[in-house]
Amino acid sequence: MSLPKRVVLVGPMGAGKTTIGRMLAKELGYRFLDSDRIIEERCGANIPWIFDVEGEQGFRQRETAMLDELSNEVGVVLATGGGAVMRAENHGLLKKSSVVVYLKTSIEQQVERTRKDRNRPLLQNEDPEGVLRRLFAVRDPLYTELADIVMYTDRKSPRLVVRQLVNRINPKTPRHRRQRRKEGRQNAQGITRAQG
């Protein structure tokens, strides 16, 4: 199996989509895109502001539009928002030409990893753990259904998760990093061809 055109990371808040995604992109020689960050850049406001002013529905509309736009990008690792799987219309956009990776994480780890961050409006309340539990019950089957690879992240360093992912995505071993980068560049050149 050669490298996929796109790697799309899904999973709950605190799963490590942003952290792992950035490192994985470097390892594969791909560009890193984070739909939450690009929405914020386009909007000129952070996610809590968007939730405040436009409500969650407003954010979800922006998210679907962003996933649609980004579905044309190849040679990329795409970190998605934790709720990207909630709209059925997003599913085809996530799967398009992609290997979808579910970063699976226990509630305890999610709580720990999101404890200090104020940028997740759904967790700014009395009972963030209860919210994470309820979201997990609804979303875990959706992440699982969409995923080509389910990667457990509990008690693994980001570096270890990335190493295991590279092996799952492109299991031809031994592989030199330079060869993976070369394939990454070839896929990335597809961007110019696809867009030009």
Ligand SMILES: Nc1ncnc2c1ncn2[C@@H]1O[C@H](COP(=O)(O)OP(=O)(O)OP(=O)(O)O)[C@@H](O)[C@H]1O
């Ligand atoms: N495998 C890991 N081991 C230890 N800490 C981790 C691991 N993965 C992520 N973290 C830490 O957890 C925090 C949350 O990670 P990150 O922001 O990447 O999650 P996310 O999946 O992108 O969340 P969101 O859906 O809210 O964007 C960060 O501080 C990050 O450093």
Ligand SMILES: O=C(O)C1=C[C@@H](O)[C@@H](O)[C@H](O)C1
């Ligand atoms: O799980 C969610 O619904 C969210 C996760 C974050 O990535 C952001 O997309 C936003 O805070 C909503």
Ligand SMILES: [Mg+2]
């Ligand atoms: Mg993130």
